[in-house]
Amino acid sequence: MTYATPIALAALTLSLAATAAPPKIGGAPNAALDARIATLAAAEQAKVVAWRRDLHEHPELGNEETRTAQLIATQLKSLGLEVHTGVGRTGVVGILKGGKPGRVVALRADMDGLPLTETTGLAFASTVKSTYLGQPVGVMHACGHDTHVAMLLGAAEVLSQVQKDLPGTVKFIFQPAEEGSLPGVVGGAKLMVQEGVLENPKVDAIFGLHIWASAPVGQLQYRPQGEMASSDRFTVKVIGKGSHGAKPWSSVDPVVTAAEIITALQTIVSRQLDLTQDAAVVTVGTVQAGVRYNIIPPDATLSGTIRAFSPKTQEQIWAAIKRTANGIAAANGATAEVGIEPYVPVTYNDPALTARMLPTMQRTAGASNVVEIKATTGAEDFAFYQEKVPGLFVFLGGMTPGTDPSTVADHHTAGFRVDESAFPLGVKTLATLAADYLTGK
Structure with a gap:
């Protein structure tokens, strides 16, 4: 600290400052x-x-x-x-x-x-x-x-x-x-x-x-x-056609379709994002389908979390989840309803x-x-x-x-x-x- 004052005054000021505060x-x-x-x-x-x-x-x-x-x-x-x-x-x-x-x-x-x-x-x-x-x-x-x-x-x-x-x-x-x-x-x-x-x-x-x-x-x-x-929730509801478990050919099996979607979602981060630029996570945390072991249910629902460090990566993942779920569902004769709920930035x-x-x-x-x-x-x-x-x-x-x-x-x-x-x-x-x-x- 410098002062535009004579040297003696500066020394006195510094001394008082040191003792006072x-x-x-x-x-x-x-x-x-x-x-x-x-x-x-x-x-x-x-x-x-x-x-x-x-x-x-x-x-x-x-x-x-x-x-x-x-x-x-x-x-x-x-x-x-x-x-x-x-x-x-x-x-x-x-x-x-x-x-x-x-x-x-x-x-x-x-x-x-x-x-x-x-x-x-x-x-x-x-x-x-x-x-x-x-x-x-x-x-x-x-x-x-x-x-x-x-x-x-x-x-x-x-x-x-x-x-x-x-x-x-x-x-x-x-x-x-x-x-x-x-x-x-x-x-x-x-x-x-x-x-x-x-x-x-x-x-x-x-x-x-x-x-x-x-x-x-x-x-x-x-x-x-x-x-x-950031953290977002996503849900995918796969709508198929139920049947007796002994006659799967009569169904459009939403459980098998959901399983394919779950596996494919894991490639979004590993194969579709530039991980040298940004980290990201897509995790499926819940899978719900059916009530009995020998009944193929009419639908199945999965949900999970998305983590990212930039809005650009968030948007890429949202689009990829929708594209993946809808494409696999269509390939199996089913339909998919995809919901994405932004949670925190x-x-x-x-x-x-x-x-x-x-x-x-x-x-x-x-x-x-x-x-x-x-x-x-x-x-x-x-x-x-x-x-x-x-x-x-x-x-x-x-x-x-x-x-x-x-x-x-x-x-x-x-x-x-x-x-x-x-x-x-x-x-x-x-x-x-x-x-x-x-x-x-």
């Missing part, structure tokens, strides 16, 4: 606030674990998170926050106004569980039963959303205790249905955005955090720009915001523990917030150090579990990102 690193708050947030975050661990275990034992499917929402709202109200419920059906929003005017930053956690029967053997494992798409299912927090809610509640407690030192407002967004609503139903982040969750007060930036079972505890992972893929971390907050993450976790990763074909509806305001989405390590990642149960599986010692860093990261953004220049 430590220099900010990457928009960091003053050292005292930074230290207090770290201390408060560590002190939240017992509460965060208790909240997490309660939520884990009582998971709820998307748009059904009424018990979860009540727990969240009760806690936020106890902190004196302005609380709004029923946002995006079952979402909860808490607003913390700092002691000084300033910008508005949002922190988001998702709340919903998945239709899986848990096999972890944990003392607080879920035994909840429900129905999904007309089928009886277990319900489980198999993607860590219970931990996200608990850590964001912890961050709310931390920030409420330094409220007078914050120049601006923190908006805590607890979102339902990240895993998706029922087919044809708008929900999750998309619905919350439509209902104005980023307005009144208008959000300037948003941060989100996701625990990651195969990354070691103590690590933060991020990627500038495209971090996670690419999770895109704003490059300027990411660069600005990287020193915050490095200071919070230690520079060697902040890792830039390759893009992942997983998807996140956090992307809908990022379409409206600059956003940064980071991953928090949840694997016990020294564990072989290949032995860890994956997200969305019945054995999914995480190490609870990850939580203090998660709470500290959320609180520090918010504080640094508000106090930074």
